[in-house]
Amino acid sequence: MAVVEEVSPPGEYPVVVVGSGPGGLQTAYALARLGIPHAVVSQDDSPGGMFRKWPIYQRLLSWTKPDAPHERTSRAYEWYDHNSLIADEPELRATVAEEMDRSFMVPSRPEMERGLAAFAERGGVRVRYGCRWESTRREEDGYVLVTSDGEYRCKAVVLAVGVTEPWKSPIPGIEEVPHYAETPLAREFQGKSVLIIGKRNSGFELADGLEPWARQIFLVSPRSVQTRILASSTVRVRYYEPLEDASWGGGTFALDAAVERIERTESGGFRLHAQGTTRPGPITLEADAAIAATGFRTPLQDLQDLGLATVADGRIPALTPYWESTTLPGIYFAGNVMQGAAGLRKHGVGSASGTVSGFRYNARLMARHIAQSLGHPQELRQLERKDIVPFLLSELRSGSEIWTQKSYLTRAVYPDGTTGILPLAHFLDHCEEGSLGVTIEMNAEGAIYPVAYVRGRGGIDERELPPHPLHDYGGEEYSRALQELLV
Numbered sequence: 001m002a003v004v005e006e007v008s009p010p011g012e013y014p015v016v017v018v019g020s021g022p023g024g025l026q027t028a029y030a031l032a033r034l035g036i037p038h039a040v041v042s043q044d045d046s047p048g049g050m051f052r053k054w055p056i057y058q059r060l061l062s063w064t065k066p067d068a069p070h071e072r073t074s075r076a077y078e079w080y081d082h083n084s085l086i087a088d089e090p091e092l093r094a095t096v097a098e099e100m101d102r103s104f105m106v107p108s109r110p111e112m113e114r115g116l117a118a119f120a121e122r123g124g125v126r127v128r129y130g131c132r133w134e135s136t137r138r139e140e141d142g143y144v145l146v147t148s149d150g151e152y153r154c155k156a157v158v159l160a161v162g163v164t165e166p167w168k169s170p171i172p173g174i175e176e177v178p179h180y181a182e183t184p185l186a187r188e189f190q191g192k193s194v195l196i197i198g199k200r201n202s203g204f205e206l207a208d209g210l211e212p213w214a215r216q217i218f219l220v221s222p223r224s225v226q227t228r229i230l231a232s233s234t235v236r237v238r239y240y241e242p243l244e245d246a247s248w249g250g251g252t253f254a255l256d257a258a259v260e261r262i263e264r265t266e267s268g269g270f271r272l273h274a275q276g277t278t279r280p281g282p283i284t285l286e287a288d289a290a291i292a293a294t295g296f297r298t299p300l301q302d303l304q305d306l307g308l309a310t311v312a313d314g315r316i317p318a319l320t321p322y323w324e325s326t327t328l329p330g331i332y333f334a335g336n337v338m339q340g341a342a343g344l345r346k347h348g349v350g351s352a353s354g355t356v357s358g359f360r361y362n363a364r365l366m367a368r369h370i371a372q373s374l375g376h377p378q379e380l381r382q383l384e385r386k387d388i389v390p391f392l393l394s395e396l397r398s399g400s401e402i403w404t405q406k407s408y409l410t411r412a413v414y415p416d417g418t419t420g421i422l423p424l425a426h427f428l429d430h431c432e433e434g435s436l437g438v439t440i441e442m443n444a445e446g447a448i449y450p451v452a453y454v455r456g457r458g459g460i461d462e463r464e465l466p467p468h469p470l471h472d473y474g475g476e477e478y479s480r481a482l483q484e485l486l487v
Contacts, residue, residue, distance in 0.1 A: 008039035008128040010150030014374050019160030020127045021049015023335025026085045026360050027158050028125045030367035043132040047120040048113040050164050056183045057209030058109045061201055062355050066097050078400035082357035083107055085119045095119045135302050156370050160334035167297040167315055173262035177292045189214045195270055198293030199225055206293055207242035217252045218285050222277045224256050257283050298337045316340045321423040322369045338362045343408040343425055347443040351408040361401045380418040388413055389482045392438050396450045396473040402439045410437035431455045436485055454485045
């Protein structure tokens with residue numbers, strides 16, 4: 001009788017990854033390619049994470065272009081595919097793109113789930129499914145994760161559990177309002193007026209899905225939609241149909257108001273009392289149905305009892321530039337929770353770490369950082385001096401990491417010619433004299449341009465380079481500017 005090898009049984013490992021969504025799969029893949037032994041456990045019974053059930057109305061917010069100016073198996077194609085995970089092997093790239101039926105530039109939830117499953121299968125990402133993380137102990141030499149299958153001891157933990165636990169704002173009466181996660185089929189809202197509390201991604205996803213069914217839609221939150229930033233965002237596709245309807249004074253309204261309380265009406269609907277923000281004054285709304293699109297929180301179990309610091313009203317862990325807890329060394333986070341490391345937020349523009357397109361790169365860098373911390377340094381590519389400027393110019397033209405994670409990741413070259421991608425915040429704080437980093441940045445008006453940072457004796461010299469209408473940064477002007485910065 002054949003003996004079936006047990007996947008990631010309880011025991012001791014250098015690293016344990018919790019979660020089989022895109023963050024967990026990307027981290028596990030990267031650790032394996034770095035030669036770091038690890039276990040992967042997941043409470044689910046198949047890969048996909050949140051994409052096994054969300055988005056509610058089946059279409060993602062981020063886009064993938066099935067055909068683009070570059071081949072799907074190339075690194076440059078990642079620029080056009082915001083949903084697939086990244087890999088060294090060509091056969092593991094663009095797995096979501098190959099699942100899309102081209103009915104829309106935005107993949108459906110099942111297409112995304114199949115693409116992630118294909119990545120896991122072809123990439124040999126071995127997961128112990130049906131294994132639930134229940135509690136955590138801190139010990140002198142690391143951590144113990146107590147799971148439904150037994151205990152796992154490790155030096156480093158990567159929690160790829162996402163921002164997936166429903167969270168409601170502390171508004172009187174909101175406990176009566178169903179959360180986004182409880183939203184029924186769109187057809188159940190036919191002919192009804194619907195109140196959506198929240199004007200961010202999940203709120204507009206709901207509004208977009210309900211447009212063909214609901215009689216009237218009210219989106220309410222204190223802050224205005226930042227259309228200038230939205231215009232350059234990967235999630236704009238879900239916002240603009242409801243906003244267009246609102247701009248025509250039709251059946252949709254996007255209201256800037258602070259909600260004071262919510263109450264049920266005699267007819268079984270909802271009545272909202274609020275105060276206008278951009279336009280002061282009381283606002284009262286009545287609707288047949290209501291949905292709390294107030295967001296999610298990270299399921300942290302007992303980590304806060306161990307001293308884990310959080311941000312965003314306790315919903316997200318506070319993280320270092322390498323996505324490690326600021327207060328619990330050895331506890332790392334992967335997936336959309338990586339937004340807990342905010343970066344520089346230059347011009348008020350945040351990172352793309354809340355999306356697959358951004359955190360897939362973070363996960364790879366985090367895996368290398370963990371390998372280094374465990375005593376497994378990774379070799380960096382080394383450039384001849386004559387090759388440094390041409391190489392950096394090519395990265396400015398098509399480096400998918402710095403294009404996707406603008407002002408957040410940088411391509412760095414050190415004095416000895418070695419080069420790598422790393423978080424910009426870490427580079428600025430820790431790079432040695434003579435180091436040069438380049439990145440792509442975007443200001444609040446949506447202008448895109450390259451920026452170079454060089455560490456001199458007096459500190460960091462930040463040099464903005466001129467924009468180019470076709471983003472072609474290979475000309476003499478750019479070459480000369482970078483050459484002047486080399487020391």
